[in-house]
Amino acid sequence: MRRIVIFGNSGSGKSTLAKKLSSSENLAHLDLDTVAWQATQIPVRENLAKSKKIIDKFLDENQGWVMEGCYSDLIALVLHKATELHFLNPGVEVCIENCKNRPWEPHKYASLEKQNENLNLLIQWIREYEARNDEFSLKSHRKLFDEFKGKKMEYLRTIEMPNPSLQRTGFAGR
Secondary structure, eight states, X not given: OOEEEEEESTTSSHHHHHHXXXXXXXXXXXXXXXXXXXXXXXXOBOOHHHHHHHHHXXXXXXXXXXXXXXXXXXXXXXXXXOSEEEEEOOOHHHHHHHHHXXXXXXXXXXXXXXXXXXXXXXXXXXXXXXXXXXXXXXXXXXXXHHHOOSEEEEESSOTTOOOGGGEEEEOTTO
């Protein structure tokens, strides 16, 4: 049974790929945004132990799954159970454009207008991806990818472009 982790910058296509795989492979889907944040007006990270408890429950209830997010700290909690890793890394400008064209995410926002109120802040945050040193950074994502010993793929363009020269794969013992 496939147990897939998808990660990358905001706007990289994680949710799109996760939904496609979840649907086509009949896998349970967990968007880590739903466990990473407290339900507060100003975004505040949830306690890691509480997020882990929710993730563990999800893992216990599902044999096959796809999990996606930009949280290296949360992803590190499940890598030992993952069968494959997908690192979406199409570049900052692609991520920004994707966010500008993103449909309403009703599981995160009460309305499209509420979602769009955060767009400028999100774009600035995406621009900082390569310079940050936190659990959301390129540096942290690269470390996850490089240290994973199973089947893995890095997408250097949007996933709709099936050009093998734009992808890097890796396997244990590579």
